Amino acid sequence: MSTSPAPKRLAFFERYLTVWVLVCMVVGVAFGKLLPGVTSTLSKLEFGQGSQVNVPIGILLWLMIYPMMLKVDFSAIGGIAKRPNGLMVTLFVHWLVKPFSMAFLAWLVMQHIFSHWIDAETAKNYTAGLIILAAAPCTAMVFVWSYLTDGDPVYTLVQVAVNDLIMLVLFAPIVMFLCGVANVVVPPKVLITSVVVFIVVPLTAGWLTRTLLLKSHGKDWFEKNFLPKFHPVMMWALLLTLALIFAFQADNLTTKWFAVILLAVPILIQVYFNSSLTYLLMRKLKVPHNVASPGALIGASNFFELAVAVAITLFGPSSGAALACVVGVLVEVPVMLSVCKVCNQSRGWYGRA
Numbered sequence: 001m002s003t004s005p006a007p008k009r010l011a012f013f014e015r016y017l018t019v020w021v022l023v024c025m026v027v028g029v030a031f032g033k034l035l036p037g038v039t040s041t042l043s044k045l046e047f048g049q050g051s052q053v054n055v056p057i058g059i060l061l062w063l064m065i066y067p068m069m070l071k072v073d074f075s076a077i078g079g080i081a082k083r084p085n086g087l088m089v090t091l092f093v094h095w096l097v098k099p100f101s102m103a104f105l106a107w108l109v110m111q112h113i114f115s116h117w118i119d120a121e122t123a124k125n126y127t128a129g130l131i132i133l134a135a136a137p138c139t140a141m142v143f144v145w146s147y148l149t150d151g152d153p154v155y156t157l158v159q160v161a162v163n164d165l166i167m168l169v170l171f172a173p174i175v176m177f178l179c180g181v182a183n184v185v186v187p188p189k190v191l192i193t194s195v196v197v198f199i200v201v202p203l204t205a206g207w208l209t210r211t212l213l214l215k216s217h218g219k220d221w222f223e224k225n226f227l228p229k230f231h232p233v234m235m236w237a238l239l240l241t242l243a244l245i246f247a248f249q250a251d252n253l254t255t256k257w258f259a260v261i262l263l264a265v266p267i268l269i270q271v272y273f274n275s276s277l278t279y280l281l282m283r284k285l286k287v288p289h290n291v292a293s294p295g296a297l298i299g300a301s302n303f304f305e306l307a308v309a310v311a312i313t314l315f316g317p318s319s320g321a322a323l324a325c326v327v328g329v330l331v332e333v334p335v336m337l338s339v340c341k342v343c344n345q346s347r348g349w350y351g352r353a
Contacts, residue, residue, distance in 0.1 A: 018330060018331075018333050018334050020239055020242075021242055021326075021329055021330045022330070024239055024242035024243040024246060025242070025246045025253070025330075027243050027246075028242065028243040028244065028245065028246025028247040028248075028249070028250065029246050029247070029249075029250045029253050029254060031243065031247040031250075032246070032247035032248065032249070032250025032251070033250050033254070039247050039248065039250070042054075042056055042244065042247075042248075043248050043316075043317050043318060054312055054316075054317050056244060057241055057244055057245070057309075057312055057317060058197070058309070060237045060238075060240050060241040060244070061237070061241060061308065061309045062202060063233055063234065063237035064234050064237045064238055064241070065202045065306065065309070066202045066205060066206055067206075067227070067230035067231075067233065067234050068202075068206075068234075069164075069202045069203045069205070069206025069207070070206045070209060070210050070227060070230070071143065071160075071206075071227065072157070072160055072161050072164055072203070072206065072207070072210075073157045073161065073210075074161045074165075074207065085282070085285045085286075085287050086155065086159075086282055086285075086287040086288075086291040086292060086295050087155075087158065087159055087162065087295075089278055089281045089282050089285065089287070089295060089299075090159050090163075090278060090295045090298050090299050091162070091163075091166070092281075093274055093277055093278045093281070093299040094137050094163065094274075094298070094299050095166065095170060095174075097274065097277065098134050098135075098270065098274050098299065099131065099134045099135040099174050099175075099178060100178065101134075101270070101273070101274075102130055102131060102133075102134035102135075102266065102270050103127075103130075103131050103134075103178040103181060105130075105266045105269060105270065106126070106127040106130035106131060106266050107127055109262075109265060109266045110123040110124075110126045110127050110130070110262075110266070111123045111124070111127060114262050117258060117259075117262065118259065118262070122256075122259075122320050125315060125319055125320030125321050125324075126259070126262075126263060126320045126321070126323075126324045127179075128179050128311070128314070128315065128321045128324075129263075129307075129311050129315075129319075129320060129321030129322065129323065129324025129325050130263070130266055130267070130324050131175060131178045131179055132175055132307045132310050132311050132314075132321065132324075132325060133267070133302050133304065133307040133311075133324060133325050133328045134270060134302065135171055135174050135175050135178070135307075136167070136171065136302055136303035136304070136306045136307040136310070137163040137164075137166075137167060137298065137302070137303055138297075138298060138301035138302055138303050142156060142159070142160055142294065142297065142298050142301065143156060143160075145294060145297035145298075145301065145336055145339075145340055146293070146294035146297070148337075148340045148344075149290075149293035149294060149297070149340050149343045149344055150290055150293070150344075151290050151291070151293050151294030151297075152288070152290040152291050152294070155290075155291050155294070156294045156298075159294070159295065159298050160298070163298070164203060167303075168200060168203070172192055175310070193313065197309075197313075210222070213226060241308070242326065242329065244317070245308065245312075245317055245322055245323075245326055246326070248316075248317040248318040248322075249317075249318055249322070249323050249326075251318075252318065252320070252323060253323075259320070259323065260323075260327055260330070263323070263324050263327040264327055264330070264331050267327065267328055267331055267332075267335075268331060268335060270300070271300045271301070271331075271332075271335050271336070271339065272300075272335075272339070274299045274300040275296045275297065275299060275300035275339045276296075277299070278292075278295055278296040278298075278299035278300070279292055279293075279295075279296040279343065279350075282295055282296070283350055289343075289347055289350050289351060292343075292350065293340075293343040293344075296339065296343060297336060297339060297340065297343070300336070300339060301332060301336055302328055302332065304325060304326075304328045304329045304332060307325040307328065308322060308325045308326060308329075311324070311325045
């Protein structure tokens with residue numbers, strides 16, 4: 001009598017991430033309302049006058065982003081030549097379709113369809129946040145989605161590594177261009193500073209740490225002993241970051257709570273549109289399912305930690321742009337789990353291509 005393998009599941013923290021985000025929202029709003037003086041002081045702490053990089057949030061974001069960069073194996077990029085179609089589709093959707101379609105959707109929804117509920121300036125702020133969110137490719141959670149859909153781990157690494165390299169060059173220009181089209185002024189110097197602080201530095205530090213430790217201790221020790229130590233650090237850093245952001249957003253959330261629901265609309269549309277487009281294109285090109293499923297998830301999900309960091313740097317921790325990126329965190333896990341389920345259940349249909 002054969003037994004079927006147990007279904008793959010997220011770890012406890014990731015499985016209930018949406019619940020933790022809701023808890024952080026309640027705690028953060030309560031903190032902001034009950035201790036407005038402390039909240040105001042924390043929000044004004046910056047790395048240098050006019051930098052707009054909040055000190056406590058900047059440190060916490062670094063504690064999240066650096067461990068993610070440790071997982072990126074750039075040596076896997078050599079496998080691209082063997083199966084380039086899947087990678088080309090992912091890059092096409094993420095860098096040409098996703099940010100531009102989100103810019104149009106955010107402009108349409110926030111500045112026109114929902115204009116009766118949102119004032120013009122706030123709508124522009126939300127639009128900018130949604131653009132920043134869409135332009136940041138997912139890094140860490142991709143490995144979780146790939147695992148749940150039986151994705152090819154090596155190819156997933158390749159896609160993440162290439163996306164991170166492209167992000168160094170294209171993220172800032174795309175955000176600047178699309179925000180400009182949407183009539184949102186983005187200071188180039190501030191955006192470049194945020195890219196250097198939250199992409200270049202942690203990516204370089206992660207690569208150096210990974211390279212040195214792999215040479216001195218080996219891959220087995222690095223993956224089983226070193227990386228797991230960062231999981232609780234990342235967990236608490238994420239929760240504290242969200243709590244602080246919600247504290248800074250306390251007044252907006254209590255007076256404009258309906259905005260959270262409105263912001264979720266374009267994010268949901270984008271996730272399902274981009275994942276479907278990637279999945280169907282890969283099926284058309286006869287890309288293996290274990291490449292197509294993580295590819296579809298990479299094309300749809302976001303590097304929300306980076307997006308939050310950039311939005312805070314550009315517009316401040318209490319801005320509508322930061323709130324838009326945080327809403328992305330709130331909806332991402334349940335939505336991406338639904339996409340994983342569709343990929344798994346459609347494996348037979350996909351194979352008949």
